[in-house]
Amino acid sequence: MDEKRWLEIDEQEPIPEHIQEKIKAFRLKHVEVIDEKYIKRPSMIEGIRKAGEINTGVLDEVAKQIHAGMRTSEIDDIVREYTHAHGAICAPYKYEGYPKSVCTSINDEVCHGIPSRLIKLKDGDIVNVDCTTILDGYYADASRMFMIGNVSPQRRKLVEETKKCLEIGIQAAQPWARVGDIGYAIAKYAQSLGYSVVRDLGGHGVGLEFHEDPFVMHIAKKNTGMLLVPGMVITIEPMINAGKPGVAIDPYNEWTVYTKDHSDSAQWEHTILITETGNEILTY
Numbered sequence: 001m002d003e004k005r006w007l008e009i010d011e012q013e014p015i016p017e018h019i020q021e022k023i024k025a026f027r028l029k030h031v032e033v034i035d036e037k038y039i040k041r042p043s044m045i046e047g048i049r050k051a052g053e054i055n056t057g058v059l060d061e062v063a064k065q066i067h068a069g070m071r072t073s074e075i076d077d078i079v080r081e082y083t084h085a086h087g088a089i090c091a092p093y094k095y096e097g098y099p100k101s102v103c104t105s106i107n108d109e110v111c112h113g114i115p116s117r118l119i120k121l122k123d124g125d126i127v128n129v130d131c132t133t134i135l136d137g138y139y140a141d142a143s144r145m146f147m148i149g150n151v152s153p154q155r156r157k158l159v160e161e162t163k164k165c166l167e168i169g170i171q172a173a174q175p176w177a178r179v180g181d182i183g184y185a186i187a188k189y190a191q192s193l194g195y196s197v198v199r200d201l202g203g204h205g206v207g208l209e210f211h212e213d214p215f216v217m218h219i220a221k222k223n224t225g226m227l228l229v230p231g232m233v234i235t236i237e238p239m240i241n242a243g244k245p246g247v248a249i250d251p252y253n254e255w256t257v258y259t260k261d262h263s264d265s266a267q268w269e270h271t272i273l274i275t276e277t278g279n280e281i282l283t284y
């Protein structure tokens with residue numbers, strides 16, 4: 001969003017007095033607070049919500065069509081065509097040189113898998129489809145796992161428990177809690193199952209840009225990191241590995257992140273709004 005538009009909204013829809021007071025009190029206690037330019041106002045939230053509705057529609061469309069034997073480039077086509085047909089844009093395309101409209105990450109790929117005509121989904125694969133939608137300049141970011149055909153019980157469990165990790169993270173993202181509380185809750189659960197949590201990538205603020213502050217760790221200490229203020233919009237997107245937490249980047253395409261030990265990895269993502277009473281998922 002350009003500066004001028006932001007200033008207009010800031011004037012018409014200032015941060016409520018009682019929230020500003022509360023922020024001040026936390027600042028006096030040396031708690032780190034987000035730059036107020038990232039605290040979303042009602043009209044911005046409406047914009048992100050609408051982007052979220054299209055984003056959900058895209059992933060629902062992928063869910064309908066995904067199948068064994070499909071090339072991941074076909075997922076890219078579905079995402080791009082559905083998004084454009086609804087007057088929106090795919091954020092990944094040309095983002096820092098990324099070549100496609102969506103990320104498709106299979107099995108030991110953690111994230112940023114690049115759709116290709118040469119990659120076909122096979123029976124037993126687990127695949128993450130990560131889609132970020134821009135509508136009227138507002139961003140919404142979400143991803144889901146899909147299980148292709150007959151998936152092993154181990155893979156199925158990883159997929160389902162990773163979804164649970166996202167839900168636990170969302171539950172921890174309460175107003176006036178801290179960003180670290182999210183990662184604390186997720187890692188405690190994931191590690192209790194013998195899984196590991198990827199540290200090198202995380203969730204993020206989102207809405208006016210693709211990746212805003214704060215960085216949302218999925219493994220963290222309780223009561224650390226930025227304050228969660230009503231009006232913040234963040235993603236939570238735990239990447240959970242069946243094996244060790246270490247990851248590496250594909251040296252050929254310089255994007256795709258995979259597990260160093262080649263163990264399976266799963267990820268689910270939602271964009272959420274911190275409200276005064278809890279939070280709201282904007283990508284349902």
Ligand code: MF3
Pocket residue numbers: 091092093095096098102103112130131132141235237269
């Ligand atoms: N959607 C990813 C996220 O959740 C980012 C993908 S960046 C891309 O933050 F360039 F690979 F698309």
Ligand code: CO
Pocket residue numbers: 141203204235237269
């Ligand atoms: Co994201």
Ligand code: CO
Pocket residue numbers: 130131132141142143237269
């Ligand atoms: Co994403």
